[in-house]
Amino acid sequence: MSATEFGLIAPTLILLFMAAIDIPRAYTTGRRLAGAASAMADLISRSDFGTLADVYAAARTVAAPYDVSSAGIVLTAAGVYQTPKGYVARVCSSAAQNDQARIPGSALAPVPAGMETNGARYVMAEVKMRYRAVFTIFPGLNGWRFAYTKIWPVREGVRINGQEEVVLPGGQPCPATLDS
Template sequence: MNALLRRFRWNHDGIAATEFALIAPILILLLMASVEFPRALGMSQNVTRAARTVADLVARGGGADMDDVYAAAAAVAAPYDISGADLVIISAGVYKNGTALSSKVCSAYARKGTAKKAGVALGEAPPAFAKDKARYLVIEMSVRYPVIFSAFPYSRDITFERSIPWPVRQGDSVNGDAEIVLPGGNACPKT
């Protein structure tokens, strides 16, 4: 028995294989993360750029042909595919409610999303638009991220969502204010 223990103690066969078996899962996870994380970060940034592109084009009065606006957003998001993106464009107005200012939907357009109904309250006006009768746009974009390595259960369902308020730059003059009236919608009411 002692001879067997002495032989086992000094035998080094298989140590490298054992060390590799202990280290390999960690190395594989690092490899997966080094591929997945930059892709996710790049797509997140491109979704933000695409939403801002939509906002800027619509704010300049370019809301007449939404297919062209969506195509421009897809070009900006390349090489990532945003064809399945939920896109909601809201033209909002700010109204005085006693001493507070609140925003309401004037018109909305949706592509693969749900458009908000006119008159629905959006809550408190963003600080940049906190004045009575201000008009602005809100772009809401939601894109599902296609994971390459779904080794972890939480990584299978990642969605990038953006909600971007944007000033009206050029639009129809309604009630003396420049405003964007989205396709199928109406202008903001005076009050």
């Protein structure tokens, strides 16, 4: 009788134990990635960088102890322009690690709240990563994909075309007008 009870209860307890490890770990990994995206956006909003190695290292530090070396990171500097139909945001410069950088001049939609001003400049940090569960018995956890986007106004940059802006490595400053 007790062997039957043990045979029914033990697997349930083991599954609960595994879930008690993997679900909080997945949640915390997501929160750390969101924090890493915020940290990178804040860092690149403050200055131009010759290299982004320190920014990527900051993301790894914020996300520690979780390994985010496989995360796709896209950093973008953008400009806002007024058109007859309203405001549009365009990529000025972009850099990426384990992902594809945005194409300069491509549209970003929608214009972030509070940035609907001709000539406004902002930066955006995007982080994407597939979660790998500790216990592969939960296939749903292995399929989770985290994706976070943080938008930050330019805080300190170089004054170009009358606007403070950030130019990411290998990129160009935002054009003064949309048709430049």
